[in-house]
Structures are given as structure tokens and as C-alpha cells.
Amino acid sequence: MAHESSAAVQSLEQLDRASLLHPFTRADDFAAGRVPGQRIVQSASGIRVTDAHGRSVIDGMSGMYCVNVGYGRQQIVDAISQQAAELPYYHIFAGASHPKAIVLADKLLELTGGRMKRAFFGLSGSDANETQIKLVWFYYNVIGKPQKKKIIARQRGYHGATTMTASLTGLPNYHSGFDLPFALVKHTLAPDAFWAPETDPQAFSQRCADELERLILQEGPETVGAFIAEPVVGSGGILPPPAGYWAAIQAVLRKYEVLLIADEVITAFGRVGHMLAIDGYGIEPDLLTLAKGLSSGYAPVSASLVGPKVWQALQDGAKTHGFFAHGYTYSAHPLGAAAALANIRIIEEEGLCANSAEVGAYLQQQLRQRLAGNPLVGDVRGAGLLQAVEFVAEGPPQRRLEPSLKFSAQVASLAMEEGLLARPLPVNDIVGISPPLMLTRSDADQIAEMLHRAISRATERLSAAQRQGGV
Numbered sequence: 211m212a213h214e215s216s217a218a219v220q221s222l223e224q225l226d227r228a229s230l231l232h233p234f235t236r237a238d239d240f241a242a243g244r245v246p247g248q249r250i251v252q253s254a255s256g257i258r259v260t261d262a263h264g265r266s267v268i269d270g271m272s273g274m275y276c277v278n279v280g281y282g283r284q285q286i287v288d289a290i291s292q293q294a295a296e297l298p299y300y301h302i303f304a305g306a307s308h309p310k311a312i313v314l315a316d317k318l319l320e321l322t323g324g325r326m327k328r329a330f331f332g333l334s335g336s337d338a339n340e341t342q343i344k345l346v347w348f349y350y351n352v353i354g355k356p357q358k359k360k361i362i363a364r365q366r367g368y369h370g371a372t373t374m375t376a377s378l379t380g381l382p383n384y385h386s387g388f389d390l391p392f393a394l395v396k397h398t399l400a401p402d403a404f405w406a407p408e409t410d411p412q413a414f415s416q417r418c419a420d421e422l423e424r425l426i427l428q429e430g431p432e433t434v435g436a437f438i439a440e441p442v443v444g445s446g447g448i449l450p451p452p453a454g455y456w457a458a459i460q461a462v463l464r465k466y467e468v469l470l471i472a473d474e475v476i477t478a479f480g481r482v483g484h485m486l487a488i489d490g491y492g493i494e495p496d497l498l499t500l501a502k503g504l505s506s507g508y509a510p511v512s513a514s515l516v517g518p519k520v521w522q523a524l525q526d527g528a529k530t531h532g533f534f535a536h537g538y539t540y541s542a543h544p545l546g547a548a549a550a551l552a553n554i555r556i557i558e559e560e561g562l563c564a565n566s567a568e569v570g571a572y573l574q575q576q577l578r579q580r581l582a583g584n585p586l587v588g589d590v591r592g593a594g595l596l597q598a599v600e601f602v603a604e605g606p607p608q609r610r611l612e613p614s615l616k617f618s619a620q621v622a623s624l625a626m627e628e629g630l631l632a633r634p635l636p637v638n639d640i641v642g643i644s645p646p647l648m649l650t651r652s653d654a655d656q657i658a659e660m661l662h663r664a665i666s667r668a669t670e671r672l673s674a675a676q677r678q679g680g681v
């Protein structure tokens with residue numbers, strides 16, 4: 211792969227600053243060239259990405275938690291290109307369809323063991339969750355409970371960036387400046403066992419469920435329609451559920467007839483060691499959202515899977531409302547569907563779910579061993595190949611690092627110097643690692659070593675600054 215000359219890269223960087231509005235990037239700093247992480251990624255293969263200067267690093271984030279099968283998969287490239295040659299586009303409105311959409315829908319329903327009855331396709335996790343909320347509202351209108359429209363999400367949950375899904379997202383940055391969240395959205399406790407006062411995870415899980423029940427009662431159960439949650443919290447801190455969490459939460463939802471939307475945009479397709487995380491945590495959703503690993507990011511595609519209750523309401527509702535008035539020009543886009551089918555075949559044939567569980571546990575163990583003596587490492591946690599390290603101030607007692615130190619951002623930037631792309635998460639001081647799922651133990655060793663070195667260097671820098679009285 212040819213790389214650009216330094217002058218060409220510089221001019222691309224300049225053009226980037228002058229033309230693109232980048233998501234989740236400070237507009238002022240970026241435009242002025244003050245964002246240190248500006249990187250133009252040009253090519254990728256396996257678990258590595260290469261920038262325009264020709265520097266290759268391990269992609270410890272699988273793009274944005276999505277390239278589950280890794281880069282450069284010729285089978286997916288071929289599937290997309292054959293599809294583009296045969297039928298680059300056709301819609302599925304009003305009775306029209308095309309083979310890949312049909313086969314993919316059938317495949318996804320099969321993966322749920324028949325628990326879901328229909329698949330609706332979109333292009334992103336955000337639009338798929340947006341669809342779920344419309345389905346919930348439609349459902350309650352049809353069954354004669356039109357006041358049951360509030361949606362409960364969780365603090366630190368991430369569900370997207372459209373107006374409704376940003377409202378669901380439980381991170382303040384997503385709301386301020388946009389007049390969000392919508393009044394119909396309420397947030398309950400994050401399942402963050404690390405900062406919980408309870409030492410018994412079951413007791414903490416019960417408190418989360420009690421808190422959910424308190425919120426439902428406060429709002430009025432007749433007004434609460436659905437609860438949306440990720441089986442394992444992703445961007446909001448990589449929080450596997452504490453023991454007993456999902457059983458306790460679902461008992462409350464059933465008691466007040468609140469629908470459950472499982473947002474599996476990150477967790478499905480092997481990321482946490484299962485094809486569907488609901489199977490790992492005993493979750494029985496009414497609606498299930500898929501995106502990211504569905505096509506491993508090779509083409510945009512998402513799915514909103516519809517369980518029996520809502521499917522029944524969609525059929526009954528046709529009598530009053532006529533056709534199901536929802537969908538996008540690019541719903542079930544043939545290229546996305548072809549990519550998804552080829553991608554799922556790879557995940558199944560190569561046993562990537564089992565590999566994620568196995569190598570993920572190994573990576574966690576390696577990180578724990580290497581980081582054991584560091585007083586700033588508070589927690590190493592995760593599931594499958596979705597792992598995190600959380601940093602704390604030197605204690606006891608357990609307390610947060612001063613946010614202005616931007617410690618996790620420093621770690622990520624030093625990890626980059628070591629050759630590893632890791633992600634500082636938007637809450638607390640947490641660095642996330644979620645590499646492609648065909649990771650080997652030797653890759654995991656490399657990642658653990660690079661992260662260890664980055665964390666040690668960041669720790670030394672902080673100690674040096676503290677000795678000099680700088681912080």
C-alpha cells in the first residue's frame with residue numbers, strides 16, 4: 211500500500227480541518243489545528259490500521275467497536291462487490307424485496323432461536339434504536355394504552371446521537387446544547403459495581419432494581435412503556451452487569467408490564483463472547499437492536515428485531531393505521547445485507563464468539579497481572595473482547611482522579627506511541643480495549659504489554675509532576 215508524502219499528508223490534514231465537521235471533536239480546537247490526535251487512516255489489515263504516513267498500530271478498538279472479524283476479509287469484499295454488480299440497490303417498500311434482505315432477516319431470526327419474529331433494517335445503531343421507540347409507541351397505541359409512552363434508560367447508557375437516542379443516552383454531554391433529553395425519557399442507575407458502596411454484587415443489583423421500581427412508581431406505571439439497556443454497558447464505561455442484575459431488573463419490568471429493548475449494538479456478534487449477549491445473561495427482550503458487528507463495519511447496516519408481542523400489535527394496528535409508515539430509502543440496502551451475511555458466516559465458521567470469550571479472559575488476566583502493582587489502577591474488567599481499565603487516585607479511600615489531569619486520555623496517547631489504539635471513555639478515567647475477535651493469545655500479550663507500558667509512563671509522569679508540585 212503506497213503512502214502519501216509528508217507534504218501530501220500535511221495538505222490532507224489541512225483540508226480535513228478546513229472541510230469536515232467531525233463527530234465528537236472540539237470544533238474550535240480542531241479547526242485551529244490544536245487537536246493532537248489528528249490521524250488520517252489509510253489502510254488496514256487483520257488487527258492493524260495504517261495511517262497516511264505509513265505507521266501501523268494495533269487497532270485495540272476494532273474501529274468503533276465494530277470490525278469484529280478484522281480488516282481485509284476478502285470474502286466480505288467479494289460479497290459486496292458481487293452484490294454491487296448484480297443489484298447495487300433496490301428498496302423493500304410496499305411488497306418489494308431482494309434475496310439478500312430476505313436471507314439476512316431469516317438468519318437473524320434464527321440466531322434468536324425464533325424468539326424474535328421480524329427483522330427491520332436500517333443503517334446505524336441510532337436509527338435502529340429510533341425505530342424501536344416508534345415500535346414501542348405504536349404498540350401501546352394499538353393495545354389501547356396510549357399513555358404508556360415514557361422510556362427509561364440508564365445513566366451512562368449509550369444508545370445513539372439522533373434526538374431521541376441522544377435523549378436515551380445517559381451522558382450529559384449528549385444533552386447540553388441540544389435541549390435534550392426529551393421529557394418522555396427518564397434515567398435510572400448505571401450498573402457500576404466498582405463505585406457502588408455494596409460489597410455484595412447481588413445487593414447492589416437489588417438496589418438497581420429497587421431504584422428502577424421507585425422510578426416507575428414515581429412516574430406512574432401506566433405511563434412507562436419501555437426500558438432500554440445494553441446487556442454490558444459499552445461506551446459509558448464497559449460495565450458487565452453485577453451478579454443477579456438482569457434477573458432483578460426483569461422481575462420489575464414484568465411486574466409493571468414495561469417492554470424491554472436490548473441494545474446489542476456493541477455486545478452482539480461475539481464481542482462479549484456470545485453471538486447474542488442476551489444468551490449470556492439470561493435476558494428476554496421484547497425488541498433487540500443490532501448494528502456494528504452485524505457487518506463488522508464493512509457496510510452500514512443495522513437491525514431492529516421485533517418480538518411476538520410487538521409483531522402482533524403491528525398486524526392488529528394495520529386495521530386502524532394501514533401500512534407500517536416507517537422505513538428508509540436504504541432500509542435493507544443490498545450491499546449492507548450482503549456484507550452482513552458474509553460476515554456472520556465468518557464469525558460462525560471461525561468460532562469467533564468462543565475465541566472472544568477465551569482470548570478476552572486471557573487478556574484480562576494478563577492485564578491484571580501486569581497492572582497489579584500500580585496504585586492508580588482501580589479496576590480491570592470486561593467480558594469477552596470488551597475490556598477496560600479504570601484509574602483512581604492513589605488511596606485508600608477509593609476516589610476519582612482529578613478530571614483536569616485527563617489521565618485516561620494521557621494513557622491512550624502514550625498507548626498510541628507504543629503502537630496500540632485504545633480509547634479513553636467519556637466518563638471517569640477509563641480506557642477501553644475491544645480488538646477484533648480473531649485475536650490470538652500472542653496478540654493479547656502484545657496489547658497487555660503495550661498498555662502496561664503506557665500506563666506506567668503516564669503514572670511516572672503524574673508522580674513527577676506531583677513531586678514538582680505541579681498538581
Ligand SMILES: Cc1ncc(COP(=O)(O)O)c(C=O)c1O
Pocket residue numbers: 333334335336337339368369370371440444445473474475476501502
Ligand atoms: C450500544 C450502542 N447503541 C447504539 C449506538 C449508536 O450506533 P451508531 O453510532 O451506529 O448510530 C452505539 C454506538 O456506539 C452503541 O454503542
